[in-house]
Amino acid sequence: MYGATDMGRVRKNNQDSLFFNAELGLLIVADGIGGRKGGEVASATAVNGIKEAYLTCDSLRHEEVKPFLNQSIDRVNRDIISKGQATQGLEGMATTLNCILFVGEKAFICHMGDSRTYLYFRANLWQLTLDHNVENYVERGWLPDGSLAVNPKPGALVRALGLSAQCEVDIYELKMQPGEILLTCSDGLTGMVNDRRILRIIKEYENRLHELPQRLIQEANDAGGQDNITVVVSAVMRG
């Protein structure tokens, strides 16, 4: 597992938070939203909350992973909301979340918001997570057609930690095999670099994964670096 985060070229602070630990089999990427300070606090609360929940729980069996993730994320969501309500300047803070827990040969990917996880395998790239934004929701019929007219930003988030007391998180299960690489990133990368270019770069760095996060960050910065950029790659080693 390799990862890095960068402020980008425009922002004055880094509202992305990141944690990864190959031994624990856990990686978390969160992209904070709200105010000057709120975003930072929200994303750090999410990352720390999930990390601590994982460190204090007993070993998980496959069937226990989803309930564990749901509970931990629900708790973190409540934390973010109560911190936001209790502290001046943090009102309305929220964060996206992409968190991967590796249990045995399976990866459990939980996702809220528009940070993404991609799967790379033999020069193929798939976006595994669905961005929780207005545009996608209207497209899938989960929001009425008029929503885009009301909300001028098609990329506005519909789901994120801290937005609502009821938090619904997507949890995907993926059986990993040697040669597969998961790329988890904030929208600071995907907003600047298109999928085709990302695929090309991964292909080029497939055998130098430790350099890949920095290389992708550099690419996003070269394209303008409009937002904070966070990238983590995780791979199953060939046996």
Next chain:
Amino acid sequence: MDRLYLIRVDMEGFLGPFTLKQVKEAYTRMEFGLQDEIGGSLRQWVTFDDIEGIRRHYPELVQLVQTEMLSGWGVSTHSAPPVSAVKVKLPQPKKKTNSLLIFILFLILGAAGCLGFLLVQDGQLNNLMLLIKDRTYFTAQTLYSEGYNARFEAHMDRNRGEINQAMRKKRGFAQWIPFVRAVAFEKDGRWEGLSARRLRGKIEEPLPQDCSMNSWEQRWSASREQWARFLEGSDLPQQEWASILVIDPQWIRTRTPMAGWIRPGSYHEACLSMALKALQRHTGGDGSWEAKVFVSRLRWQLGFINGQSLNEDFEMSGTLWALSCIEDSHETNELKNCLSALSVRQTWRDLLDHAMARKRIQIVLENQSQLDEKRLESFITLVAELEKKPSNGLQSFQEELSFYQEIVRLKGNVQQARNEMQKKLPNLHFEL
């Protein structure tokens, strides 16, 4: 190198990456279905039942989808032959005009206008337009006008392909989804060709993504070891089977019918009904005492939602007895008995306390259109207590709280507060 595909199953898991051959093999092993999605590298995710999408993005899969997947469900996959660009010489109309013809045309237009006026007066024009534009939908609507019946169900089943096709457009989806849900939850909670998530719709409450009978059977089967501790009050797992058993039926009744639902009136009711059917099938009607209590509780909740007379005997016990006792109480004295001799963990205590606090308020409001001074005073205290209690984490009672605050603002005028709330939240029905 072979092209590779990934299959997203139930929006919860992935199969692959597969070659085309492996996709076909996985289908023969029934590892995925029509409602699942396929994605190629850097290509769009498309559901298998979206034949137009498959044609456009994955032409190499058309044969598999048409000959094996869709045909198995009696869906017509026949496409109209392409229209050849042959120029046809049309007979030229005679240019000669005739005053008699113009007179007849005026007569016809006049008659059509009169007929239209009469139909509009009678409210029949919409139906006529619908009949012309969408015969299948018109028939479904006509058949359902007498309530859910076998002929309606057969019509829906027979036209499944056409309905699925229509539902790909947003307008068609909005039109058909209430009928589709009615049929799906009358049966096993699935509609072939539509994902569980779309069948569910967007719902704030943490209800399962999939409330089909099969998914409930898995939940009951996997949780069996926890049932006794749940009923004793030593454990309140944050799992879907436990949540459905403690969900407040009054909350659901206040919001029924929800938009997009006709029968059942909401996804909540649909889940309860599927959970009940699945539990009965899973235990084969000869289950443990815990299963009997669960069945009773689910029947109680469904009966409550539908306002049925609940005179039958329910085999309740432990925590679920306490919860149902609270929900069934109509006097404060009755409430006191509900928690006697029950020692439970804090999570259960919080949940029961919240239910108790809500019920106390409902009792004060029962049959009252205007609260007298004494009642109002007690009501204000109870509302303040409820506001302080931690939410039960399952349902948001924010609208209920707003209603209560409105009553306080209007100095106990319940009827007026109800009318005000009705204007703000027309889909909610606060009972008095």
